[in-house]
Amino acid sequence: MQRSTNPNPCLIAILLIVRSSSGVNFVFHYPPKPRSTPTHAPARRHSQYAAYTISGTSSPSSPSTSGSSDDDADDRQSRTTARGRTATERSDSGSKTRSRRRQHVKDEDEGDGKARDEKGEAVRVLGFKEEFLAGLLAPKERMCKTKFELSIDDMVFLGYPLHVRPDGTWRKQKKKRGRERNGSGGYDGDMDMEGNPDAGNTAMGNGGHEDDADDEDDDEDGESSQGGNFGNMTMFHVVFVLNPPELEYHSRTQEMFDYVVKRFARALKYEQAKDGYVWREAEKIVRLKDKANHEGISFADLWKDILDQSSLAYAISRIYIDISQSKIAHVFLNNNLGLSLQMPILTEISVMPSITEPQVPGLPLTTANSFGDDDSEGDNLLAKHFTLLFLEDVDGILKDIEAEATDSSASLARFVEACKPTMSYVSILVSKSRFLQISNSCGIPLHEIQVMARHLVHWRKARAIPPIHQRDTYIVSPNADLKKLHTLIPIYRTLFPTLQPLPKLLTLLSGKPKPFSAFIPSRAHRPAYLEILAFLIRHGLATQLRNFAWLRVTRQIKRAVAAEERRAKKANADPPLNSQPQEKEREREREKELTKMTSSISSLLSHNNDSDSEGEYEDSIILEPHQASSIESSWLEMMTRDQPPDIKALFDRIIKYLNGQHAIEKVAVREGIARKDVRRVLGAFDGFVIYARHW
């Protein structure tokens, strides 16, 4: 299935529906006047409703179809995110059905003349009557505590309805495990863990309940003025309304559900279980609405009041605003629980999109993404030698950390500060300082550093990169967004007023690749230039060009090995006098020889035994030199035979990196070998190594 790399939350609205003893109630929605979506129904073009809907899901990189006004344009565009669409296009296609439906709805309205109907607009959300939507989105109990997904034409209603437990409580009491937390300032933590699909579900879903559930009611009595109303609500449902492009339907809805819908619903349930938060807020909102109805307060003022007075309504509005802009939403529930929600975004790519694939200019291009998702993951060793490139102003980040004030914020702040160049004399924003060094200097254990680094990356404050080094080579990133240059040039100029202008520098980097030090005029300029380099990398303008290597076995080596084998075979034919302690060794040797023989024999056979001709041996590449087959090992042995022992030893250590998957630049840091020595070893095997240079 097509998956676009562009972020596109496709969020239209968020609704809150509550069922209580008095029936289903459409409590709140945000934005106040959500735009409807186009339907796929007959797309005749009327213009009278053109103003009815608002602009499209504008994705960053979208030239609109150059004036193609064919009839299927609209249909085509609704399939993927890749392109933007214009407001008129969208609204047009839906107008016919919508107008018909409005007619429809109007007819029904006449029957039950409710007070609020006078305000017309206010009662209808997304083209439906509030009451109707409420009924529709209040599923039966059996559909609760699981994903709710209902789509009407191109609009998807996605939610995680939660129903009160049979005993009237919202969460099974657990005596032992302290899952309850006095969550303050939960940047991540528990919510993330709860996000594990169904982990908590099963725990809470089945079986009997303990009797101490009443405790909660008591607690609640103290806090809430509504006392007895705690049990009034039987279900609440926060519904996210989306209009995903056709081809991205599954990925978009699933992502939204996993990262936002479910987490938010669970947090609300937690607060509801604790002291009836959701019900309290729902009542508050409904009361405000009723009051507004009586007093004739305008719709806009009413919404302002609601957002002012209800923290839940405010949280919903924040989530809508931030998530629909692909930002991180921080909300604060019940004066108590901080919750951060975000949809994961792509932060770097390793494969260049071809010219017909959707482009994401500006995304960093690198294969050095060795920042595994958890500690146990593969390249941990390397992660130690990564460093952080802050994407924002460090002071701003420090301020944010201060504002959060949790247990760990002190060490986090220390880390963020230490990540600064005071370490090695690189400058402000980056860090040639490696985590290991940082760890030493700020006295925080490495493990914690990695957790914190991951945290900063997760919250989009930083990006993990291999440390910047003036002896490494950098090029203009093939994915650089040069259209952004005109906005970057002024920023650059204020940061580095006396140095070469940005376009000039990019021109320099456009030439044949050279180590970055070649562009630094003097030693005194080095810190400033490294700072520039950090700037370029941060904005995706430059990327490191790294070397990847493979071992090539030449014909000559193969021939030499084969000749040796033949000799050995002859020698083997005379039975060796069995004696001496080396017998075992001999045995092993012989086995090895045998396997070699068989393989070489088979190769001989396949080539119809014109054994010594030139054509028989051909250069080849050893794909995985550290897992070499027996014949490959003998080739390797032949290649290293004439080298001095220290070279041989070093070669053995780095051989596992010579499979085209590892940048040679990182060998030194990972193995703790001096760069010079790495160069020396590889130099010794010059004829056998093929280098490829990419990012």
Add this chain to the structure above:
Amino acid sequence: MFGGVVGTRPRRRQSESPQVVHQVPSGSVTSTPPPPPPSTSTVSSTSAANSDGNHPAPMTPPLPPTSPLPTSPPLFDFETVSEYIIPKQELCDRLVTVCTNKYRILGYPVCLEDGKYARNEFIFNFAIVLDEGVEYSTYKSVVRKVAKLFRALEEQSGFLSNEVTAMGVFALIEQVLEDLNNYSECMIPINESNTINIKLFPTYAPPPQVKAFHVPVCTVQLENLMDVNWDLTMQKIVPFIDGINSVRRISELADADYNLTRKCIEHLLYYGCLIMVDVFQFSAIYACTAEISILVQDPSLQEECQAYVSYSSPRIPFPFLLQLYTSLTQGLTLKKWCMENATKLKGIDVRRFISFGIVKGFLYRSHRYPVPAEGKVDKALPLARYLDGGHHFDEICTDLQASEKEVMGMLEGRDVQIVHR
């Protein structure tokens, strides 16, 4: 797979709830009707469920012959979702899908208002049941189409509400299900004037925008596919699609309108008959991408490469080719590279050598972009619109129909930096 017909009675204030009238396979939605020999479930578990409304009299759902086989439980609980399948009027004439129990129920409820029905309305829904995770967009048109057909049939002759004809609905739906699952299409005559014609089409992404400087490369033998009924422009341009000519050039050579040419190319691209590459030039710069490691690991790709790039018989050893590929680098024009490697290029067709890498994605073209040195562009100047960093020389040259030298001449004296990307 399973299909089902769901029948429901007209909605009334406090009366019977909607009912499933037909379901294929039986028992897949409600377990009440004892199932016929279960039609074996298969691949993508598409199931058609159809709900149509019956009216006044106690319902005698036209059930298939009963055989009391124990069956698997229904796929989902109909009661739970019935309000989404036989919904209120507001949802009628819309595509409504709902997910439950890992299934997606895709339907298009239709409401007919007529005095002949009890309560003056008759709501039916022909619904399809799919696995929740299945790409379902192709079925949208199916439910829409069948709903409209049934509506027409019902309006014409009471096809669904008339008990005689309603009997045939089960068989009809069963056949739709079987045919769609087995052949992805069906053609079922209903009466003299009505036929169900359905074909499942995959949904493709819209084709990317074609630019004048793009060079289309065929992935199929277009000449063999083409017949006299093809579009005229298409017939004109196809002979010129040779992997060398740019779209602009093709339109010139074929003497066809450029915009029509572009549309044709987009069309071919949509169906995957083409891939796009850059113009091949010796003044261009090529370099490796990270995909090069895939080439090294894939022997069959290597053989393809060896066969494609050499024009003489002796096969060129792959490590040798790899070394050549990796010696292409940023900042080095192909011309210079050829001179540096002149001795090694024996038997190698350089154009094919490069285009193989581009097509397979392990080479990329490093384009030259003019950018203003001061960031701001004086809008009054000619060529100013090309200087925002979004246009490379290929594009400017094809646009202006000028050579690179001429363009450079036009930029002479302007404070412009050339950035290679």
